[in-house]
Amino acid sequence: MKRTAPVYVCFLLSLFIGTGCRKAHDTYRPGKYAMEISQKTYGTLPDGRHVILFHLMNANGMQADIINYGGILVSLKTPNRKGHLGDVVLGFDDLESYLHDPPYFGALIGRYGNRIARGRFTLEGKEYSLAVNNNGHHLHGGLKGFDKQLWNAEPIQTDNAVGVKLSLLSPHGDEGYPGNLDCHVTYLLTNEDELRIVYRALTDRPTVVNLTHHSYFNLTECQRDILDHELTIGADRYTPVDEGLIPLGTLESVSGTPLDFRESTPIGSRIDNDDIQLLRGRGYDHNFVLNNRDGSPAQAALVYEPQTGRTMEVLTSEPGLQFYSGNFLDGTLTGKNGIVYGHRWGFCLEAQHFPDSPNQPAFPSVVLHPGEKYAQTTVYRFSVMK
Numbered sequence: 001m002k003r004t005a006p007v008y009v010c011f012l013l014s015l016f017i018g019t020g021c022r023k024a025h026d027t028y029r030p031g032k033y034a035m036e037i038s039q040k041t042y043g044t045l046p047d048g049r050h051v052i053l054f055h056l057m058n059a060n061g062m063q064a065d066i067i068n069y070g071g072i073l074v075s076l077k078t079p080n081r082k083g084h085l086g087d088v089v090l091g092f093d094d095l096e097s098y099l100h101d102p103p104y105f106g107a108l109i110g111r112y113g114n115r116i117a118r119g120r121f122t123l124e125g126k127e128y129s130l131a132v133n134n135n136g137h138h139l140h141g142g143l144k145g146f147d148k149q150l151w152n153a154e155p156i157q158t159d160n161a162v163g164v165k166l167s168l169l170s171p172h173g174d175e176g177y178p179g180n181l182d183c184h185v186t187y188l189l190t191n192e193d194e195l196r197i198v199y200r201a202l203t204d205r206p207t208v209v210n211l212t213h214h215s216y217f218n219l220t221e222c223q224r225d226i227l228d229h230e231l232t233i234g235a236d237r238y239t240p241v242d243e244g245l246i247p248l249g250t251l252e253s254v255s256g257t258p259l260d261f262r263e264s265t266p267i268g269s270r271i272d273n274d275d276i277q278l279l280r281g282r283g284y285d286h287n288f289v290l291n292n293r294d295g296s297p298a299q300a301a302l303v304y305e306p307q308t309g310r311t312m313e314v315l316t317s318e319p320g321l322q323f324y325s326g327n328f329l330d331g332t333l334t335g336k337n338g339i340v341y342g343h344r345w346g347f348c349l350e351a352q353h354f355p356d357s358p359n360q361p362a363f364p365s366v367v368l369h370p371g372e373k374y375a376q377t378t379v380y381r382f383s384v385m386k
């Protein structure tokens, strides 16, 4: 009798709420949950330090898992149009896999998101030389960027959000950058179904900063490639690149090119066009110059996945958005739940300043002086279209 009682109760409950015996947290139920935040040890680094995983759930059941190694978003569960919650970011099941240099899955990127040509720049008359890690260029912070650092972390809760506040002190000379950089990044999962990322940094010497977040999204719950996702980007212009994906320095119109996403367009519809920019990127790997920027978070992009009905809106305070269509994924990585990540299995929308800005005086400045505060906010907002 004791053993059958839970089954019986579950059966009655399933009749009542119509969700079968699925655990409650697999189902999106607006306003029906108490927000949750819990933490556990996720793994141990080779030097013995423990990595913590924070599990966040909002009042609707949407969930995010974040680890303090690299500030990596390990999992993000959002509803499909049937109210089923499924994971929409690429990643791994264990810490070990994240240590083997994956292509920045879910990570925080610093000190500089994107490329700096030859890893060199001059600031206030002084030349700096950074670690180079991408065909002779500096990419995503160098050999040991913020994606490979263990951040200090504390859980936070507000009236309408649960979150994690991550802190890192990057010392003067880190990967070649000047200045001690005191960084704070807060992830908030709000009851408006947003993953909100707030970045702050201070320096004690003039330096350059461009932080971003590098999730690979796949709104099909990572079941197939991302080519059917329909994308809108609010950008009339982009920064064309050379063979090394370094900006030429010009801003060019997207009009009449496969980079025109001003109207919602399937990612796959033009990706293999014979276009010099697409050939250089092996697909989309370009920085879009966002329209209507005044430094406060404004809409930058919208993605719709027709089979599941999921939509994701991106809002940011930043002037640029790197759209990367996962061109370098090639089936050699196996991710969560044994899913093999094939070509173009995830896409990134990285809110940022433009690539190579330290060498491009005409681009918006990325220089941070002592006494100034680096601030950026980016929001990934989820909903469904019936």
Ligand code: BGC
Binding pocket: 103, 104, 114, 245, 285, 286, 322, 324, 328, 348, 350
């Ligand atoms: C870059 C790609 C690069 C990828 C690495 C993206 O942000 O734009 O060129 O290959 O990161 O995963």
